[in-house]
Amino acid sequence: MIHFSRYALLVFFSLVASTGWLYAQLTLAGGNPTLSITTGMAGAEPIAVVNTATTIDYEKSASVQKITVLTSCLGQSFTLKVVATGASFGTPAPEVTLTQGMLATDLITGIPSKPPGPNKGSCTLRYTASATFAQGNSSEQGNDVHTVTYTILAQ
Amino acid sequence: MLAPTVQPGLTFPSFTRSLMVLLLLGGTHLFEMVQAQTTGNHTVTITVATITAVQVSSGSVSMSITGAGVAAGQDLMTVSDQSTNLLWGINSANRKITVSTSLGSQTFSLRVVAISPTQGIAAPEVTLSTVANDFLLSVGRSSGSCGIGYTGLALASQGTGSDSHSITFTVQSE
Numbered sequence: 538m539i540h541f542s543r544y545a546l547l548v549f550f551s552l553v554a555s556t557g558w559l560y561a562q563l564t565l566a567g568g569n570p571t572l573s574i575t576t577g578m579a580g581a582e583p584i585a586v587v588n589t590a591t592t593i594d595y596e597k598s599a600s601v602q603k604i605t606v607l608t609s610c611l612g613q614s615f616t617l618k619v620v621a622t623g624a625s626f627g628t629p630a631p632e633v634t635l636t637q638g639m640l641a642t643d644l645i646t647g648i649p650s651k652p653p654g655p656n657k658g659s660c661t662l663r664y665t666a667s668a669t670f671a672q673g674n675s676s677e678q679g680n681d682v683h684t685v686t687y688t689i690l691a692q
Numbered sequence: 693m694l695a696p697t698v699q700p701g702l703t704f705p706s707f708t709r710s711l712m713v714l715l716l717l718g719g720t721h722l723f724e725m726v727q728a729q730t731t732g733n734h735t736v737t738i739t740v741a742t743i744t745a746v747q748v749s750s751g752s753v754s755m756s757i758t759g760a761g762v763a764a765g766q767d768l769m770t771v772s773d774q775s776t777n778l779l780w781g782i783n784s785a786n787r788k789i790t791v792s793t794s795l796g797s798q799t800f801s802l803r804v805v806a807i808s809p810t811q812g813i814a815a816p817e818v819t820l821s822t823v824a825n826d827f828l829l830s831v832g833r834s835s836g837s838c839g840i841g842y843t844g845l846a847l848a849s850q851g852t853g854s855d856s857h858s859i860t861f862t863v864q865s866e
């Protein structure tokens with residue numbers, strides 16, 4: 538019994554360590570983007586701005602996973618949306634509107650378990666910032682500063 | 693000599709051996725496991741510049757007083773036009789739109805008023821001069837449009853001629 542406990546523990550952790558079955562990794566690249574809205578049309582609305590400078594690198598694990606997104610932006614004035622494009626694996630969800638106090642919302646679903654195939658993939662984050670004339674400007678309202686959090690977890 | 697108990701059934705030397713084997717078998721993967729992140733975040737900043745856009749739907753308006761329909765003995769003759777619109781987009785608070793003309797010396801009178809604004813409040817009809825007069829009030833932080841109503845007035849005693857105005861609409865603080 539004593540030996541069984543010791544070797545069971547040993548085999549379990551060795552398996553985990555050598556295969557990486559119980560962890561998944563997510564890394565953001567491309568820094569902290571700034572989107573600046575500078576022009577607008579009379580009788581219409583300011584022209585939205587798109588940024589695709591950032592990416593997510595992610596890994597498969599032993600189970601099917603998904604990536605979720607949420608934001609924290611106190612005093613939010615303007616509109617920010619994000620959608621994953623060019624995902625190596627998994628299915629991008631429809632564009633997500635990021636709002637203060639939102640629950641974690643799917644960004645990519647159905648990331649397959651490993652193996653087979655490559656374990657590491659990436660996607661591009663396409664941010665779209667928009668504002669209406671009624672929402673004002675940064676001189677009066679201040680900038681919107683979002684802390685956007687991405688999480689990979691079992692689906 | 694008694695060894696300290698780590699957990700039931702495992703003595704300290706046995707645990708040490710197990711840990712060493714574990715590290716050897718795990719290799720770099722164990723390190724990766726410790727370093728692995730399931731969450732990442734970054735900062736996304738949105739800045740919105742002060743935007744003020746004003747546009748007139750047509751570049752020119754021509755009005756003619758021909759005398760048609762004028763009753764004998766009547767001095768004042770008028771003509772009206774509502775063929776043009778003003779559009780605006782303003783993301784600053786507390787703004788109004790004023791109107792003025794470049795023509796300082798006028799033979800005839802020209803009046804203007806905002807018609808059915810989608811946002812804001814139309815100011816009373818004004819006679820155009822080189823001094824800016826209120827045209828539309830309370831249009832801060834809005835996008836909208838209105839018709840521009842012009843009325844040309846001539847007295848029979850003013851004779852004939854023409855006035856050519858260059859009319860300017862300006863967004864100002866209220």
